[in-house]
Amino acid sequence: MSQGQDLWLFGYGSLIWRPDFAHRERRPASIDGWTRRFWQGSTDHRGVPEAPGRVVTLVPEPGARCHGVAYRVAPEVAAQVFAELDHRERGGYLRVELPLRLARDPAAGPDPQIVAARMYLATADNPNYLGPAPLPTIAAQILHSRGPSGPNLEYLLRLAESLREQDADDEHVFALEREVLRLRAP
Ligand code: SIN
Numbered sequence: 001m002s003q004g005q006d007l008w009l010f011g012y013g014s015l016i017w018r019p020d021f022a023h024r025e026r027r028p029a030s031i032d033g034w035t036r037r038f039w040q041g042s043t044d045h046r047g048v049p050e051a052p053g054r055v056v057t058l059v060p061e062p063g064a065r066c067h068g069v070a071y072r073v074a075p076e077v078a079a080q081v082f083a084e085l086d087h088r089e090r091g092g093y094l095r096v097e098l099p100l101r102l103a104r105d106p107a108a109g110p111d112p113q114i115v116a117a118r119m120y121l122a123t124a125d126n127p128n129y130l131g132p133a134p135l136p137t138i139a140a141q142i143l144h145s146r147g148p149s150g151p152n153l154e155y156l157l158r159l160a161e162s163l164r165e166q167d168a169d170d171e172h173v174f175a176l177e178r179e180v181l182r183l184r185a186p
Contacts, residue, residue, distance in 0.1 A: 007078050008117035009085075010100050012036055012068035013056040014045075015120075017158045019071060021081045028103040028166045029070035029117070034058040036066045036170055038138050038156075041128040044091045045149040053145030053152035054130060054138055056159070056173075057093075057122035067168030070102055070117060085120070092126035095119070139179035153180060 010029055011019065013036070019026065040057040047053030058066060073081050086095060100117035122129060133141075145152035160177040163170055 004075050006075060007073045008100060008102075008115045009071045009073055009081075010068055010098075010117040010119040011071065012058060012066055012119070013159060014155060015071075015085075016069045017162045019069075021071075021073070021084060022077045023071040023073050023081075025070075025072040027070045027072075027105060028067065028168070030065050030067045030101050030103075030168075031058070031098060031119075032065050032101065033060060033062060034066045034098075035061040035064040035172070036068075037132070037172060038142065038176060039129065039131050040092060040122040040126075041130040042091060042145075042147060042152070043128055045147050046152040046155050047145040047147045051145060052128065052130065052141075053147055053155070054141050055152075055155060057129075058119070067163065067166065067170065069162075069166075070100055070115075082118070089120040092122045092128040093120035094123065094126075096121050135175055135179055136183075139176050139183055142176065143180050143183055153184075156180060 036056050037059045038054040038056055040055050041052035042055045043049045043052045046055055095118055097116050097118050099114050102113055142152045142156050156176060160173050
């Protein structure tokens with residue numbers, strides 16, 4: 001753990017809309033060469049082992065850009081914050097460090113736009129990984145799953161809402177949102 005320096009964390013899923021950890025700053029950010037996909041199974045938050053839900057992970061894709069949120073975490077609380085996040089993301093995610101593009105803060109002056117940031121990735125070799133499936137299949141799974149943290153649908157809808165709030169496009173997320181709302185309609 002680096003002493004005396006703020007650390008950046010990138011959130012692209014529930015960490016966008018449920019940042020239940022101490023942070024000094026929250027800023028829109030994006031990562032190049034990665035795309036967000038509902039390909040990770042959730043057996044501890046939005047599903048159960050017998051009926052996993054689906055949550056997001058980042059998948060490498062040349063030319064893609066994934067929008068999310070960067071959090072600046074103070075060094076004094078970093079050990080505690082990352083221990084809690086490692087626990088929260090324990091269902092298949094690894095903590096990695098990658099270059100992150102921060103949205104410019106006009107008030108902050110010439111701060112570096114690209115920073116090293118920690119983030120949680122679920123790769124294809126973890127036991128909960130589900131991988132790709134047709135959009136209607138993913139939507140139906142999200143609609144019907146529920147786990148200790150609540151309905152899987154809430155996860156998708158809150159993610160879509162947060163991305164809209166920051167004017168961030170993500171066709172995978174918005175297409176899934178449209179499909180679950182269609183499936184749910186009477
Ligand atoms: C993240 O939000 O950055 C990781 C995945 C999740 O917890 O939804």
